[in-house]
Amino acid sequence: MVKLRLRLLTLLAGAAALSGCAAPVLMGAAAAGTVVIAQDERSTATITADESIESQAAALAQRDAQFVEASHLNFTSVNGVLLITGESLQADALARLQAEVGRLEKVREVRNEVLAGPLSSMNSRSQDSWITTKVKSRMVAERNFRANRFKVVTERQTVYLMGVVTRHEGFVAGVIARDIEGVKRVVKMLEYLD
8 A cells, every 4th residue: 555655646746746836746655755836936926926927918819709710839947048839820919918918017028939920730730749858758767867847848949948947957957958859940049047
């Protein structure tokens, strides 16, 4: 029973790290006396603010049905820096959305990486998801590397790395991402601790 609990905790911790979830994770098995802690340099308040920024930005984008039909957008926030990725056929509406999300509370910067053009295919999105999974898996497998400090977003085979990390961690993450088959470009949107 204890071994089963340990395996379950290991799987849960690994899933949290792979999911890109940046919130601190604390799981324990009283019977086994094991505690696994996933650390994030951001405070709980900042993590909550980032999650709120992402939801509010998505909600603002959903207000216009025509814009929704003509766009495929993703919102990712780390430390108040909001990354918008995807594609849109409505450049004017996208510019208005960018201005609106830039006025959200706790948003320090908006990085618009949206392609003005046709929406990506499901095949392209699946390939991007697979690249993200491979990058995160390699990060988790890397010795003495805190993969849970990173959010990884892939759009059109471009990997965006976000997080609050050391310069060494940023360098290693960049090497890992560049070495993944199918990656065309790596964009580091990192804040450094040193």
